[in-house]
Amino acid sequence: MTKANQTILDRDCQTRLVLSLVVSLGFLGLAAVDPVGIAVMPLLLTQPNGIRRSTWFLLGSVLGIITLGVVFVIGAGRIMLRLTTDYPWLEPGIEIVSGVLFAGFGFYLWWRRRHGDAGPEVSDSLRRRLNLSGGKLFGFGAGLVVVQSLLDVVFIVAMINVGARNLPALEVLIAVVVYAAAALTFQIAIVAAYAMAGPQRRTVVADAVTGWLDRHGTTTAIIAAIGVGAVLVASGVSDLNGGPSLG
16 A cells, blocks of 8 residues: 555544534534423523624533633543543543433433422522623633633533544534534523524514423433433444443
8 A cells, every 4th residue: 555545544444533523522412302491591581682692602602611621631631641641441431420410410310300399490690690791791701711610521521522532623613613502502592493483483482492491401410410411421332342432
């Protein structure tokens, strides 16, 4: 095989690996269901200048996830490359432990609901912060999503998977943007639906989202947590045995 052909094969292999990673990041982002974040959208949209204010909040959230993700990947990337070379079981081990924790959180939510907990709600302090001006709302959206992401095992697993690949800067940015877009898909969809609805139907859209959350928000969070936990565990076990994985 010529050197040129080998280069082409290496490039094709790298492209397939990147595409596989992007797909897994999209799945992980969608799986990071945030009922409280979704519940915030109708509250913002029904305020004066609601579309503009919710857009400021969403832009802050997007920037927050992307910035944290890139910083996390750069920091974790060097460490993970060194550790996974010496301990190839470490990355799938992190997936398995994270999956167990995530599924455990789902069962905890289920137990709380069985004992009368109504599920995630928007606190009074959070409601007050939603009355901030546009620029401050942008900053609050960024800060809130950073805190949530640092506590979210799905985000940590996703960024470790990116960091362990030693990708060029542009591909790191693309991967993190894909995750951020997927993680905020539901919030973006709510704002888009509200904006496209006529003025007389916008209240209906906001009420529909709030009503759906009241009826199904906790159930969705439980199913997502247990389901994603199971997928992470299965991915880690498969990786340990040389099979396909989310990474």
